[in-house]
Amino acid sequence: MQIYLPIAEVSVNAFLLLGIGGIVGILSGMFGVGGGFLMTPLLFFIGIPPAVAVATGANQIVASSVSGLMAHLKRKTVDLKMGTVLLLGGLGGVAVGVLVFNFLKSLGQVDLFVTLCYVVFLGIIGGLMFVESLQAIRRARNPAHTPAPRRHNRNWVHALPFKMRFRASGLYISVIPPVLVGFFVGMLSAVMGVGGGFIMVPAMIYLLGMPTKVVIGTSLFQIIFVAGFSTLLHAQTNYTVDLPLALLLLIGGVVGAQYGTRIGVKLRAEQLRILLAILVLLVCFKLALDLLLTPAELFSIMPLGGR
Amino acid sequence: MVRALFALLVALAFGPTPSAAEEVVLGLSKDRVAITARFDGSDILIFGAVKRQAALQDDPLQVVVTIAGPSEPVVVRRKDRKLGIWVNAAAVEVDAAPSFYAVATSAPWADSLSEVEDLRHKVSIPRAIRSVGAPAEAGNSQDFTDALIRIRQANGLYQVAENAVDFREQTLFSTSVSMPSNLTEGSYVTRIFLTRGGNVVSEYETTIEVDKVGLERLLFTMSRQQPLAYGLMSIAIAVLAGWGASTAFRLMRQG
Numbered sequence: 001m002q003i004y005l006p007i008a009e010v011s012v013n014a015f016l017l018l019g020i021g022g023i024v025g026i027l028s029g030m031f032g033v034g035g036g037f038l039m040t041p042l043l044f045f046i047g048i049p050p051a052v053a054v055a056t057g058a059n060q061i062v063a064s065s066v067s068g069l070m071a072h073l074k075r076k077t078v079d080l081k082m083g084t085v086l087l088l089g090g091l092g093g094v095a096v097g098v099l100v101f102n103f104l105k106s107l108g109q110v111d112l113f114v115t116l117c118y119v120v121f122l123g124i125i126g127g128l129m130f131v132e133s134l135q136a137i138r139r140a141r142n143p144a145h146t147p148a149p150r151r152h153n154r155n156w157v158h159a160l161p162f163k164m165r166f167r168a169s170g171l172y173i174s175v176i177p178p179v180l181v182g183f184f185v186g187m188l189s190a191v192m193g194v195g196g197g198f199i200m201v202p203a204m205i206y207l208l209g210m211p212t213k214v215v216i217g218t219s220l221f222q223i224i225f226v227a228g229f230s231t232l233l234h235a236q237t238n239y240t241v242d243l244p245l246a247l248l249l250l251i252g253g254v255v256g257a258q259y260g261t262r263i264g265v266k267l268r269a270e271q272l273r274i275l276l277a278i279l280v281l282l283v284c285f286k287l288a289l290d291l292l293l294t295p296a297e298l299f300s301i302m303p304l305g306g307r
Numbered sequence: 308m309v310r311a312l313f314a315l316l317v318a319l320a321f322g323p324t325p326s327a328a329e330e331v332v333l334g335l336s337k338d339r340v341a342i343t344a345r346f347d348g349s350d351i352l353i354f355g356a357v358k359r360q361a362a363l364q365d366d367p368l369q370v371v372v373t374i375a376g377p378s379e380p381v382v383v384r385r386k387d388r389k390l391g392i393w394v395n396a397a398a399v400e401v402d403a404a405p406s407f408y409a410v411a412t413s414a415p416w417a418d419s420l421s422e423v424e425d426l427r428h429k430v431s432i433p434r435a436i437r438s439v440g441a442p443a444e445a446g447n448s449q450d451f452t453d454a455l456i457r458i459r460q461a462n463g464l465y466q467v468a469e470n471a472v473d474f475r476e477q478t479l480f481s482t483s484v485s486m487p488s489n490l491t492e493g494s495y496v497t498r499i500f501l502t503r504g505g506n507v508v509s510e511y512e513t514t515i516e517v518d519k520v521g522l523e524r525l526l527f528t529m530s531r532q533q534p535l536a537y538g539l540m541s542i543a544i545a546v547l548a549g550w551g552a553s554t555a556f557r558l559m560r561q562g
Binding site: 059065067303 | 342343344345346347348381382384386388393394451454458488489490491519522524526530531534535538539540542544545546548549550552553554
């Protein structure tokens, strides 16, 4: 069944969109990530204009994050105070990100920049995760080598001023690192159309030293607002949020997420992480190939002034 | 010879120019294309007849039909390899390129329209695109216009169909133009040319309106005119959907 998307101005198969939403939903349920890093490239691939894919992706992330946050609120695994601090940085980041996005669009380099962002970040995160989970699996095989777990590792982060107590995370740290992390992720959210969970989660664990159990809930909490703000700014400045597209994706997404969660429960944590790492690296590899190989069509057309 | 003379006399008698002797009477299968949520392209049948006040001439008449979507300025960019990756480098602005353009003829192109008439009436695709003042840095701006035509032809947005107009008894003609699903809104100017020996003897023009209707119209208008409300509505729907889904699944699991 073909459906005409009023903002993207293309006609696509509704079941294809439900399917994409579903697949991304399954993965996000399995791995606890928003899945924006998969969604946006997939939308590019089926011919949705990049600007619409980025803005609509942000809107879809709001839905999937709300769905995820509900579960975490019930389990009380959300650090609202930390979330708010991250959010303050995040909103600033989104505003800057949309400016950067529009500037690059006027230069005609937005596709390149978005793709480069994807290649760099997916490459780094995927690579790190792959190595880390391989080590975890190796450790699990011969438990003799298990290093003693380090908690509260003191580094430069703890030497900064403006300290604040975060009770739910059991932390007493400066607000500067969370604000910076939030800002950075907010910027990525606006430019790449992703929630930034795949960067936020490692940053919270390794940089801020937050306990793993509150990380995902807190990340989801702040992503809702950042992605929502990003949606609003894109709707306001670029008119690129396609509501029917977002709706179809999120219907597929929320159903997929429920099944994904069930699959996730059956797999071991290291296996899950290594699968996610492979997936991230595959997307990265595909995008990198597009940059490196000689394109079939060297020319591209853009309406002047953009949509 | 006698007949040609006669035709000339008749033409002189009936009108100031020979073109008035043969006119187009046009029908369209639809003069409005509604883009609904289920829109998946549209076929338009263009048919008509030649109204004559003179006898049939020896030299056969040909029909050229064009449909042009609204013109807009576009930027055509070319990728170049820089530091090992392919990036957009040179760009050429095309002042006005129709978003859709189809041209159909009743005979091979060369027999249908002369170069001079093409230039005057802007019938062929390269003529329908207006490009002046291409920057010197781009080098060969013709490459860019060619690329524009090539890409849009591949997408079905630009179509050339020689011999696609069915022309019977020098009187009745019909052709069908298929419009792809990625149409933009606006007035699509439809022109019919009657030509003889490559020269235009009569011209007829009408428009086909392409609009979004219903929900498509509502959302599109809202996104442009009330972007803040539209953005807030998008977020509200997303929040509701996320909340609804998690609640529904929890109830399902409990029940």
